[in-house]
Amino acid sequence: MKEDKRIRWGIIGCGAVTEVKSGPAYQNTEGFELLAVMRRNEEKAEDYAKRHGVPKFYSNAEELIVDNEIDAVYIATPPDSHKEYALKVAAAGKPCCIEKPMAPNYSDSLEIYKAFNDKNLPLFIAYYRRSLPRFTKVKEWLANGEIGEVRQIRWQLTKQPNEMDLSGEYNWRTDGKIAPAGYFDDLASHGLDLFVYLLGDIEEASGIATNQMGLYTAKDAIIGQWKHKNGILGSGSWNFGSYTREDVVEIHGSKGKILFSVFDEAPITLINANGEEQLIIEHPEHVQEFHVKNIKDHLMGGKEHPSLGKSALHTSWVMDRILDQV
Incomplete structure (x- = not known):
């Protein structure tokens, strides 16, 4: 992405993890804007948007994903829905950050990774400790x-x-x-x-x-x-x-x-x-602060992020091996 472009984000799943840990980091990072949030419960989505000063809210994830004003998507739902939403974000041709773990198992993680890799789209996973x-x-x-x-x-x-x-x-x-x-x-x-x-x-x-x-x-x-x-x-x-x-x-x-x-x-x-x-x-007040700043540096400054889809895919493989799921 061009260095002078402001990147407008949408969050799918504005639950507890986004209240302090991650959501404000997207709002506070220079060059980023948190434009929309989504939660299946429309009242809770609206409440989050009002409390955090987010202009838009949705109760349908696909509407947020295809919104032409949204440049990138952060998926902050439980892991069983990560693949469903991630594949739709990849199909829309937008960069994405997914909460960890990438998916409940290696095979789902691999499918997500391939969807973004095949389109050469940036994929980040919220293993933010790599940035702390x-x-x-x-x-x-x-x-x-x-x-x-x-x-x-x-x-x-x-x-x-x-x-x-x-x-x-x-x-x-x-x-x-x-x-x-x-x-x-x-x-x-x-x-x-x-x-x-x-x-x-x-x-x-x-x-x-x-x-x-x-x-x-x-x-x-x-x-x-x-x-x-x-x-x-x-x-x-x-x-x-x-x-x-x-x-x-x-x-x-x-x-x-x-x-x-x-x-x-x-x-x-x-x-x-x-x-x-x-x-x-x-730790900083918003613990994903450095992780999100590194996303900005990757997208706008050409500096590789420490937690990409490829590294998270490897972590999924290791976890499946320990659990004897491979």
Whole structure:
């Protein structure tokens, strides 16, 4: 797109994730305009538009997609509808950003990727941690050899069941038809994608997934292991019926290690022969701010975005391998 062109966005699915995390980032990024939002409930769509100062609202996604005033579309719905909407955006010939995960499985993700790739259309996936300063700092430490040759990475993520889990109240994140592995799909996707960004593509992955609690239809306990193409080994354990919350990543190298949290704003820690260094790098108020600015730089400035359809497709493949779905 030309550098002097203002890009007008439409959002499909103006739910909770768009209230603070992402929607305002599209409004606040220079050169972008949030022109329209869509939600199947017209009253809620209108309410969102009024509260956020968005000029247009729709209750039908296709009407937003074919609107000639909309240049690009952000799909922020649950993952089971990503393919349906994404294929329509590709058919309309417009750039698109899709919330993560790209789709509930690799085959759907591949279909989305091909639709955009065949038309040479920009496709972004909202793995925004690739753009956050705290993780670009970790990448810098690794690139500078602060822990020598990287040997392995390990992630432990646990949480307690929440009130919705215990009450049986409907939650798409634990509906096996929408998110087969439950919170793993929603949360682990962020970390696995981040590890590929930090350490390179994965060539082998496997795992075990089960439902231990019986509170919902999706999986609630998963373990996985993988090997990056450069020989680095990885392992992860995700349990969503634990007595406590824990989110710890350790990257071990030949001369030190790095510790951080994927979700918590805990310090990032570097330990090597020079001692221990801790940095607190807070997230921005609108956590997708840097992700969206990088979309702008890709579309208007020619700088490649760190989270494109191709990288997200790889993450989908890794997740399916861990869940034994490939």
